[in-house]
Structure formats: C-alpha cells, structure tokens
Amino acid sequence: AQTVTQSQPEMSVQEAETVTLSCTYDTSENNYYLFWYKQPPSRQMILVIRQEAYKQQNATENRFSVNFQKAAKSFSLKISDSQLGDTAMYFCAFMGHTGNQFYFGTGTSLTVIP
C-alpha cells in the first residue's frame, strides 16, 4: 500500500503571509496523481490543487502552488497572501494511475491569524 505522510499536525500563519505545508509519500509506481484537499471547519472537503506525476511543471491555482519533487517523493503546498478563509484542515492525497483508491495523509490544521 502507498503511504502519505504529513509531518506538521498544526501550523499558523499571519494574514497576507506565505505558508508551506509539507507532504511526502512512498510508492513504487511511476505514474500517479497527487492532491491537496481543504476541509474548512464544519464544511465540506474540497479539492485545492492536483498534480500529475508525469508533468514536470508544478501546478498552480491562483494563490496556491505546489513544489513537486518526484525523485524525493515530496509534494508541498504553498499558500501565498494567506486569507482568513484559508483556515482549515489540509490533506495531502495520492492515487495510483491505474487504481481507484486514494491514500490520505493525517492532515495539517492551518490557522490564519488576523
């Protein structure tokens, strides 16, 4: 089975600052997908950003970008210009190219401080 590790259970950042959430994973597959999901307090989990392993270019979505290091099996999320609405639990997830199953990390609780 694949494993996904998020080593930062909790983080905080000042509003308008930049924060980076870490994620590492372990797999023997060459093609796969990586995701960051956001779960705001008492709200639905939503997709933040997705990266396909065969694409070397790092994915970006507005203020959210990733640093994908395939050889190091690292997939960190950078949030720029942090906003109060970014306060949430963030989960890193892995899915193999041929599989249906997602593997999630244990999550990082991010608090944006006004």
Add this chain to the structure above:
Amino acid sequence: DVKVTQSSRYLVKRTGEKVFLECVQDMDHENMFWYRQDPGLGLRLIYFSYDVKMKEKGDIPEGYSVSREKKERFSLILESASTNQTSMYLCASRPRTSGQETQYFGPGTRLLVL
C-alpha cells in the same frame, strides 16, 4: 456542480444498534467511497464501489458492510454499532473517465455511539 449528499449530519446511536448511513450523488459517477475520519489518523477507506452491486474492501472494512443497488446511492451499514465506531464518516464519488481523477466529497456524518 457535483453534489454529494449524506442523509444525516449528526447521528446518535446505542451500542448494538444497526446503523444506516446513506450517500447520494447527482452526477452519474461510477465510483463511490466511504471513509472514516479520525483526529490524527486522517481519512481511512472503509469500502468503495465501482459500479452498481459491485464493492471492494478498503483498509478498514471490519464491522461495516455496504450496499449499492442504484448508481447514485451508496449505503454504509454498521450491523451492530460499537463505541469504537464513533467517528466522522465521509462519502465521496468520482467518475470513471480518465482526466477526472479527483473525488467529490459529501458534508460528512458525525456518528456518536453510546
């Protein structure tokens, strides 16, 4: 927009009761999933289904069963609820089509077993 709904946001049951958690998606997705979410453990897959009447065990199927009689509905059943099944339960769906690898989540059901 994809909509995934779950029958209850909060549920309180007694030990030994049979519990049904219902999930409905409105986007004709082939794949549906049940997870439980616990602090410090992230999301763990209980069961998933890739078609009507088809099911596969996830990482923690013990004490649970599922039913998928219609494509849009995926039910999680706790045959005899126990206190260690107190948790947040998340349903998700995903189309089979390549290029749509993300999962769409329901709002979750917080189950308390007394």
